[in-house]
Amino acid sequence: MLLKHNLAQQITHKIMSAINDAKRAAAHKAVNEYVKNGFKVGVGSGSTIVYAIDRLAERVHKEKLNIVCIPTSFQSRQLLIKNQLTVGELEIYPQLDVCIDGADEVDSNLNLIKGGGACLLEEKIVASCAKIFVIIADYTKNSEKLGDKYKKGIPIEVVPMAYKPVKQVIENRFGGDLELRMAIAKAGPVVTDNGNFILDWRNFKQDVDWDIINKDILQIPGVVESGLFIGMAQKVYFGLEDGTVKEQEK
Numbered sequence: 001m002l003l004k005h006n007l008a009q010q011i012t013h014k015i016m017s018a019i020n021d022a023k024r025a026a027a028h029k030a031v032n033e034y035v036k037n038g039f040k041v042g043v044g045s046g047s048t049i050v051y052a053i054d055r056l057a058e059r060v061h062k063e064k065l066n067i068v069c070i071p072t073s074f075q076s077r078q079l080l081i082k083n084q085l086t087v088g089e090l091e092i093y094p095q096l097d098v099c100i101d102g103a104d105e106v107d108s109n110l111n112l113i114k115g116g117g118a119c120l121l122e123e124k125i126v127a128s129c130a131k132i133f134v135i136i137a138d139y140t141k142n143s144e145k146l147g148d149k150y151k152k153g154i155p156i157e158v159v160p161m162a163y164k165p166v167k168q169v170i171e172n173r174f175g176g177d178l179e180l181r182m183a184i185a186k187a188g189p190v191v192t193d194n195g196n197f198i199l200d201w202r203n204f205k206q207d208v209d210w211d212i213i214n215k216d217i218l219q220i221p222g223v224v225e226s227g228l229f230i231g232m233a234q235k236v237y238f239g240l241e242d243g244t245v246k247e248q249e250k
């Protein structure tokens with residue numbers, strides 16, 4: 001029994017370490033190829049972006065680059081400050097040279113599901129201000145159709161008082177189930193950096209036109225933003241299991 005448990009632990013550890021290596025490889029390549037001196041850079045959120053910030057800090061300090069980073073969450077702001085990178089605001093820099101971010105899933109048309117860490121609103125705003133939106137991801141995120149790989153659902157950020165009506169409208173109009181995301185180390189729901197709630201939409205139909213559905217969802221009163229990033233990403237770096245990086249672009 002103990003032997004079985006140890007073996008399972010070793011396998012999990014091996015998989016996790018391969019995934020982390022893949023995230024690091026993708027993140028480093030993106031930062032090496034897309035960040036140049038003088039750039040204003042949008043910096044995403046999540047676990048993959050940690051490796052991009054590490055590489056950014058390394059390059060800025062070694063190559064004496066003069067760049068300004070615009071964070072997409074409390075988390076990325078904290079990481080930028082910790083790494084002594086210059087933090088800027090969209091109010092001062094409304095136009096960015098590039099935005100680099102992770103994703104929960106990337107389909108064959110480079111449409112994305114984002115918001116697994118509840119940062120979708122600021123991520124979409126910052127990405128929309130950039131000339132180029134670059135995604136970094138490990139091989140587990142690469143799918144044919146949205147929903148093939150990521151099973152936690154499409155995140156939808158809503159104003160708290162509207163979570164029930166929004167849930168009902170989407171379920172009635174498009175099918176599937178929406179669930180209020182609950183916090184782990186807090187009683188009650190997850191509250192985003194912007195004071196909103198998150199609904200996770202699961203069991204949705206996959207063969208649909210996501211552009212139309214996304215536009216429709218954004219019209220529902222109380223919806224702040226969706227985790228569907230349709231037609232936004234121009235380039236994706238997937239870190240693979242063998243240590244190489246696969247590039248995909250529009």
Ligand SMILES: O=C[C@H](O)[C@H](O)[C@H](O)COP(=O)(O)O
Pocket residue numbers: 044045046047048049101102103104114115116117118119120123
């Ligand atoms: O809200 C979170 C963001 O959309 C993340 O970029 C996304 O969840 C991917 O995160 P990770 O790199 O941890 O898989």
